[in-house]
Amino acid sequence: MPVAERRRLLLDSAFRVIARHGVDRATTRAICAEAGVTLSTFHYVFDSREALLAALVELGTEMELGAVESALAEGVSTEVSGRDGVATMIRMALIAYIDGLVADPDREQAMISLNQYARQTDGLAEFGAQMYRRYYAAIGEALTACAELAGVSWDRPVVDLAPLVVAATDGITLSYLNIRDRPVCVTIATATASLLALHIVDDARPSTR
Numbered sequence: 001m002p003v004a005e006r007r008r009l010l011l012d013s014a015f016r017v018i019a020r021h022g023v024d025r026a027t028t029r030a031i032c033a034e035a036g037v038t039l040s041t042f043h044y045v046f047d048s049r050e051a052l053l054a055a056l057v058e059l060g061t062e063m064e065l066g067a068v069e070s071a072l073a074e075g076v077s078t079e080v081s082g083r084d085g086v087a088t089m090i091r092m093a094l095i096a097y098i099d100g101l102v103a104d105p106d107r108e109q110a111m112i113s114l115n116q117y118a119r120q121t122d123g124l125a126e127f128g129a130q131m132y133r134r135y136y137a138a139i140g141e142a143l144t145a146c147a148e149l150a151g152v153s154w155d156r157p158v159v160d161l162a163p164l165v166v167a168a169t170d171g172i173t174l175s176y177l178n179i180r181d182r183p184v185c186v187t188i189a190t191a192t193a194s195l196l197a198l199h200i201v202d203d204a205r206p207s208t209r
Contacts, residue, residue, distance in 0.1 A: 003044075003045060006044070007045050007046075007055075009035050009037070010031060010032075010035050010037070010041075010042060010045060010046070011055060011056055011059055012035075013031050013032075013034035013035035014026055014031045014034075014052060014056050015056065015060070015106065015107065015110045016106060016110075017034050018109075018110040018114065019105075019107070019110040019113075020106075022113050023113050023116075023117045026049075026053075027049070028049050028052075031052070050121075053114075053117065053121075054123070054124060056114060057114050057117070057118045057124055058127065060107075060111050060114050061127055061130065061131045061134075063107065063111075064107075064111055064131060065131065065134050065135065065138065067097070067100050067107075068097065068135055068138060068139070068169070069138050070096070070100070071093050071094070071096035071097035071100060072093050072138065072139065072142035073142075074092060074093055074096035075089040075090060075091075075092040075093025075096060075142070075146070076089055076093070076142055078092060080149070080150060081149075081150050081151050081152075082150055082151070082152060082202065083200040083202060084197070085149070085150040085152075086146050086147060086150045086152060086196070086197055087193040087196070087197035088193070089146045089150070090143075090146065090192065090193040090196055090197075091189055091190055091192075093142065094165075094168060094169070094172070094188075094189035094192060094193065095186060095189055097169055097172065097189075098172060098176070098182060098185045098186065101172065101173060101176050101185070102176065102182055105176065105177060108173050108176075108177060109177055112177075115127075115128050115131075132166065135162070136159065136163060136166065137162075139158075139162040139166065140159055140161075140162040141158075143161055143162065143196075144158055147200070150200075152200050152201060152202055153200070153201045154199055154200065154201065155199045155200070155201050156199060161199060164192065164195065164196060165192065165196070168188060168192040171188055172185045172188050172189065175188065
């Protein structure tokens with residue numbers, strides 16, 4: 001097996017172990033058992049457990065951003081107009097995010113554990129901040145695209161609105177992981193879309209990034 005495949009196998013296995021047991025119990029032995037490989041294979045790919053966890057934080061950030069961008073693209077793919085159209089696009093994007101969460105809750109559970117680990121580890125603390133800044137930027141671009149498709153504009157810069165969407169996805173994630181109730185998550189998504197729609201100006205002025 002090529003080194004790149006072994007690396008991804010170990011990283012995927014580490015995600016699963018962390019989702020079930022947390023970072024502290026994600027030992028090299030537990031990760032290797034999950035992956036079905038020997039300890040020597042692990043040390044051929046990674047210098048240490050800390051090196052694997054650092055790579056996992058970076059991979060998790062990319063996966064999380066990809067999930068958010070995919071959900072946003074799902075919402076913006078529908079061409080509707082006016083204030084209600086924007087609310088529809090935002091709601092669809094959040095529901096796409098919910099569907100991804102329901103399909104793979106372990107990823108989000110692992111990301112919460114990894115985020116806590118990164119904040120407490122020298123050299124990794126900036127990863128969480130970087131991830132959120134990238135969320136804000138991606139969501140800001142999607143909000144601009146929504147307004148342009150609907151022929152309206154926002155009443156303030158989208159950089160001020162993007163954190164509201166991130167707060168909603170964080171709330172949806174924690175709610176689902178704790179009670180596994182999709183309808184509750186949909187209620188949060190609908191309320192968030194309605195709240196954001198209040199910031200729509202019904203004219204065709206360009207949105208401010």
